[in-house]
Amino acid sequence: MSVLVLSILTLAMTFGTVPASAAGKEAKIGFAFSMTGGAAAYGATQKNGAQLAIDEINAAAGQDGLKITAVFDDDASVPQQGVNVFNKFINADKVSLIIGPTLSNTAQVTDRIAQQAGIPVLAISNTAKGITEIGDFIFRDSLTEAVVIPNTIRVAKDKLGIKKVAVFYGNDDAFTKGGYDAFKTALADAGIEVLTEQTFAKGDRDFSPQLTQIKGKDPDAIIVSALVEEASGIVSQARQLGIPTSVPILGGNGFNSPALIKNAGEAAEDVMMGASWNATSPLPLNKKFVEAFTAKYGSAPDQFAAQAYAGVYIAYEAIKQAGTPEDRKAVRDALTKIKDFDCVLGKFSFTEGRDADHTPVVQVVKGGKFMVFGS
Structure with a gap:
């Protein structure tokens, strides 16, 4: 049948x-x-x-x-x-x-x-x-990001033991700004320290200045609120700059597209994201x-x-x-x-x-x- x-x-x-x-x-x-x-x-x-x-x-x-x-x-x-x-x-x-x-x-x-x-x-x-x-x-x-993101942060804290993070988000989009707000609240509720906050704009292609700043802070994880086009570049460039996979990258709903894996290739391995479905x-x-x-x-x-x-x-x-x-x-x-x-x-x-x-x-x-x- x-x-x-x-x-x-x-x-x-x-x-x-x-x-x-x-x-x-x-x-x-x-x-x-x-x-x-x-x-x-x-x-x-x-x-x-x-x-x-x-x-x-x-x-x-x-x-x-x-x-x-x-x-x-x-x-x-x-x-x-x-x-x-x-x-x-x-x-x-x-x-x-x-x-x-x-x-x-x-x-x-x-x-x-x-x-x-x-x-x-x-x-x-x-x-x-x-x-x-x-x-x-x-x-x-x-x-909503307000539901998905707190769950992601709880899991990351409990399973990965993250205590300090860098936050990277798009500051010119309702979705990415909303994700940032949800991450900020969830991190505070979990008692996780934010070492630095970096921003980008829709359409940006070079994220190396912000990622260099993030690398210098030595975070346990990088929190990213982005749509998939920018997310792919951020993930790829983070690994190219030598930020190791032992520093996980955590995203929200914008990461839930096969385009992330296609565009970022091997750099996408071990990237985590909150989702509503698998x-x-x-x-x-x-x-x-x-x-x-x-x-x-x-x-x-x-x-x-x-x-x-x-x-x-x-x-x-x-x-x-x-x-x-x-x-x-x-x-x-x-x-x-x-x-x-x-x-x-x-x-x-x-x-x-x-x-x-x-x-x-x-x-x-x-x-x-x-x-x-x-x-």
Whole structure:
């Protein structure tokens, strides 16, 4: 039996029947992903994860069930382009719900438009502080840096015995600044000394001046809040400057992309990062997802693909339970009732503040793969 058939059977058992009011209707969802620009490494895999879920759902729905009509567009990793995409989704495409955008920086602008228009948004990779506070139509299935990072610091302190660190972060992006804030709080709570703080800007390529300063402080570890493009350069140049692997580099959600391993090569070995998902999770739904994704695209999924895949299923469940896909308020209300929902992320619920609630993990690069730390 093929992986796709198994996935369809699993879907049918998981979701049961579609309410009569939703049967035969179309659920139009807008997907705003960074297919170009600085976050393209995330956006491409998000689209693949979302498309796989859409294909499975529509195949299982049959002729009379609720099906998804997807409208994909490129936010180009730029807030203004994200605004254009959201306005198109809302005014021209008349979507029931929007999934995206890829970057928190863009979401800080676009989500305000959706909130004002009363369109539910499900963020699948926005982890910066303040996203869901924009309004009651904004949700996310991505664990915030404020959840993922403290867990990473606790594990690093307990397992590696780190006592003093250097912090290196991007000071011109909502995500990287939010990660810095979360790291700073977590380090203070853990009683870990910060020897130096260094900054960079998006698009920087030469990190040697800051890394030289860091090397001179002799830290036990280097804490980095960065998107994958800059993270790859930082990791590579740190090792080139002679900072040994005995000084681990710890990152947040921005590190959870195969692009880090591809770009940094051997330098990525032993790099640690907080995450919301790992491919080796033994959950049956996750195993089927990894197999189906790998068969369809020829490579294993990453966290961003998993969150996109889960996001489509979460959105579909809410639209289905709302009964009328065109009633955006009903879809929003149905999202608030998602609790202990079985998906590739585990048992998933939304908090009262519409943030993701499930268990984080700590990953480490071993042999060119993301593994659960300590496994």
